[in-house]
Amino acid sequence: MKAAALLLLCLLSTAVLALEPGERLAPWTLLDQHDVPYTLNDETRILLVARDMDGAKLVNAALEGKPKGYLDERQAVFLADISRMPSVIATLFALPKMRDYNYRILLDRDARIAPRYQASEGEVLWLQLEDGKLEEQRAFKEAGALTNALEAVGK
Numbered sequence: 001m002k003a004a005a006l007l008l009l010c011l012l013s014t015a016v017l018a019l020e021p022g023e024r025l026a027p028w029t030l031l032d033q034h035d036v037p038y039t040l041n042d043e044t045r046i047l048l049v050a051r052d053m054d055g056a057k058l059v060n061a062a063l064e065g066k067p068k069g070y071l072d073e074r075q076a077v078f079l080a081d082i083s084r085m086p087s088v089i090a091t092l093f094a095l096p097k098m099r100d101y102n103y104r105i106l107l108d109r110d111a112r113i114a115p116r117y118q119a120s121e122g123e124v125l126w127l128q129l130e131d132g133k134l135e136e137q138r139a140f141k142e143a144g145a146l147t148n149a150l151e152a153v154g155k
Contacts, residue, residue, distance in 0.1 A: 018118055024133050028113050030079070030106040033098040038077065038106055040132075046076035046153065047127040051114055054122040056080045060101070061143035062124075062150065068102040074153045079106045081114035 019025070025047070029039040040047070050056040059078055063070060071078060082090055090109075098105050108114045119125035120139065124146055128135040140146040 019116075019127070019134050019137065021134055021136060025127070025129065026116070027132075030108060030113060032104045032106050033095060033101070036104075038104065040077075042132040044075055044077055044129055044132075046071075046074060047117075047129060048076060048078045049081075049114055049117045049119045049125040049127065050079070050123075051081045051117075051119040051125075052084070052121050055119060055124050056105075058122075058124050058140065058143050058146060062140075062146040063101075063103055066103070070150075071103050074150060076150070076153070077104065077106055079108060079114060079117075081108045081111060083109060083111035083114075 025040060027040050029037050031037055048059060050059055059080075082094070085094060098107075117125050117127065122141065124140045126138040126140060126146075126149065128137065138149070140149070
């Protein structure tokens with residue numbers, strides 16, 4: 001009985017967290033890979049969310065070869081949940097590599113922000129925003145599809 005109640009509570013809390021079109025995203029501030037703060041604001045049009053390493057690799061593949069400022073031109077930001085990464089690995093290996101990327105990666109080190117968004121394992125969640133409100137959301141599992149969607153925004 002306790003297990004069933006716990007399962008029901010988990011399902012209800014997940015439903016409460018799901019974003020609906022027209023809903024305003026709560027503002028937050030995170031540091032990027034260069035320790036520069038970024039605050040989600042009404043100017044952001046696209047929020048890309050990766051909850052795991054496979055999702056982050058998908059974004060990296062989609063942005064490979066793109067010029068510096070590519071995401072900025074599209075008013076897009078990339079949020080990576082790195083909370084499951086051991087801090088030693090993050091400090092010694094992952095962050096130095098991320099600093100070489102020519103795009104900003106907002107780092108959720110403590111899983112404070114990324115769990116608000118329902119990105120599944122191995123995918124990138126695309127949240128299309130207008131004045132801070134959710135217009136639509138899509139999920140990408142292939143770098144080519146994500147690249148095409150980002151290119152379409154630039155036109």
